[in-house]
Structures are given as structure tokens and as C-alpha cells.
Amino acid sequence: xxDISYHGRVFVPxxxxxxxxxxxxxxxxxxxxQGDLVRGEYSxxxxxxxxxxxxxxxxxxxxxxYCLAFGNGDMVAGRCRYEPTVLADGRLRIAEHWERFDGSAxxxxxxxxxxxxxxxxxxxxxEEH
Numbered sequence: 544x545x546d547i548s549y550h551g552r553v554f555v556p557x558x559x560x561x562x563x564x565x566x567x568x569x570x571x572x573x574x575x576x577q578g579d580l581v582r583g584e585y586s587x588x589x590x591x592x593x594x595x596x597x598x599x600x601x602x603x604x605x606x607x608x609y610c611l612a613f614g615n616g617d618m619v620a621g622r623c624r625y626e627p628t629v630l631a632d633g634r635l636r637i638a639e640h641w642e643r644f645d646g647s648a649x650x651x652x653x654x655x656x657x658x659x660x661x662x663x664x665x666x667x668x669x670e671e672h
Contacts, residue, residue, distance in 0.1 A: 547603030547627055547635070549583075550576040554637065554653040572653060581605050589614050595623060603627040609641070619643050630654075 554572040570590040572583045576599065585593035591614055597607020605625035612618050621643035628636045634655040642648040 546601055547599070547629075548576055549574040549581045549599070549605070549635075552635065552655050554583075554635075554655050556651060557636070557654045558652040571656075581607065583609075585611065597623070597625070603635075619645070621645075 552574045554574070555569050568588040570585055570587040572585045572595075574581060574583045576582070579599045581595075581597050581599050583595040585595070591612045593609060593611035595607050595609040597605040599605045603625075604627070605623075607623050607625070608621070609623050610618070610620040621641055623642075624640040626638040626640065628638070630636055634657065636652060636654045639651045639653060640648075641651065
């Protein structure tokens with residue numbers, strides 16, 4: 544069993560690479576977990592919807608695949624590796640290493656929010672997920 548559980552956690556983007564269309568609503572990723580199987584459902588802001596499914600290692604690293612549909616009509620899919628860091632207050636910050644099936648790649652960062660209303664807009668430094 545993994546030492547870190549993603550079940551019931553909600554994440555928001557804090558650094559997105561490359562820049563995305565700014566909106567007042569910040570996308571949210573809501574996660575669930577059964578054993579080592581992790582699922583994320585994404586929506587809000589510039590993101591119409593998306594999903595991730597992956598397998599969690601004992602250290603909390605997740606290897607998975609994802610698909611996203613953006614508000615501008617673009618759709619992307621690829622592989623991802625989530626590398627968690629536990630913050631001083633117990634929340635998680637995830638380095639999302641992603642590689643799209645079109646060959647593009649990058650790193651984005653998401654951070655856990657404890658109340659679904661407490662998120663701020665992400666800094667824009669590149670591509671979504």
C-alpha cells in the first residue's frame with residue numbers, strides 16, 4: 544500500500560507551462576484512490592473536463608495516463624508522472640511531469656487546497672498539464 548493517499552484530495556494548478564487563457568475560475572482536480580489505483584477528475588476555468596488514471600508507488604509517485612478537453616476546443620492526451628512533496632502544513636504539492644502523445648513535454652505544479660474555495664489563479668509559465 545502507498546504511504547500517501549490521494550483519496551478525497553482536491554488540487555489546483557500553481558504553475559502551468561505554457562501559458563493558458565486566464566479566467567476567474569481556477570480548474571480543480573478531485574482525486575480518489577482504491578489501493579494503488581488513483582483517479583483524478585478535472586474541470587473548471589479554461590478546462591472543460593479531463594481525467595487521469597494511474598498506479599501509485601509506495602512513496603506516493605503516480606505513473607498514469609490523462610486526457611483533457613480545453614475551453615478553446617483543443618484536446619490533449621498523454622502519459623504523466625506525479626511526484627508529491629508534503630508541505631509543512633501537511634498538504635501535498637505535486638510536480639506533474641507530462642508527455643503528450645504529440646511529443647511535447649513539460650512540468651506543471653498542482654497544490655492541494657483544503658477548502659474548495661481557497662484557490663488562487665495559477666502563475667503562467669507554459670503548458671497545461
